[in-house]
Amino acid sequence: LGISQPAVSQHVKQLEATLGITLFKRSANRIVALQEAWELLRNVELALTSLDRLEASIFAMKNDEKQRIAIAAPSVFGFVTLPKVVAIIHAKTASNVRSISGSYEQIGEHILAGRAELGISRLPLDPSLFEWAPLGSARNVCIFHPDHRFSKQACIEAHDLAGETIVDIDPQFAAHQMNFNALRFAGVEPDIL
Known part of the structure; x- marks a missing residue:
């Protein structure tokens, strides 16, 4: 930014005072952004992106793009x-x-x-x-080696997965939990790698 660390700290304190909200948790030599800081950053980025898009739109209209x-x-x-x-x-x-x-x-x-x-x-x-x-x-699919015992089956069901080690993709999504709940409903505890 071309300014000193104390100047940055002063600007952040002024911003927090102006907004009336705390943006960072301070402890010893650490500063951690709070959820409010991330929300403010997201909104500022959205506003700046909107201004950039407006400028590009006006430029395109002027130049018949x-x-x-x-x-x-x-x-x-x-x-x-x-x-x-x-x-x-x-x-x-x-x-x-x-x-x-x-x-x-x-x-x-x-x-x-x-x-x-x-x-x-x-x-x-x-x-x-x-x-x-x-x-x-x-649909969700089960992927396995061509020589696996599943290759002889047309459809893999929850009970077939009993004892199988599973590599799950995208565990942060709701589909992940739905898959495991379906297995548990069928009486199979998933073995996740």
Whole structure:
């Protein structure tokens, strides 16, 4: 920032006094951002992104440029789904479309921060934060080596997983807990690696 650490501390204290809220927890030689600081940062980023988008929009109008649309999606959608979506948007609006990739959680952040107008994600989504419409559906699959005993089965059910070590993907999502609850309902305690 080109200013000294004490000057930064003074600016932060002035900001907290002006806002009337504490942004950081201070102890000894440590300073830790509180939830209020992260919320303020998110809102400031959103405001700055909106100003950047407004400036770009005005520039595009002045120069008769096409509108730009950003779509946020996990990279797995980049192979089939996203190219189809981009082609439809481009054909119907003649807009320039760019894609932003990330995790499902990052997709939501891109939308909330205004870095993308559209996102491809998965449920559950907080209806107070997002407007959404179904795009498609997917099923969970069990992946295993071709020589595994499951290769002879057409469908793997919860009781088949008894005693199997499971590697779970994206444990932070609700689908993770739903899968394990389904196993427990079937009387199988999941063995998670």
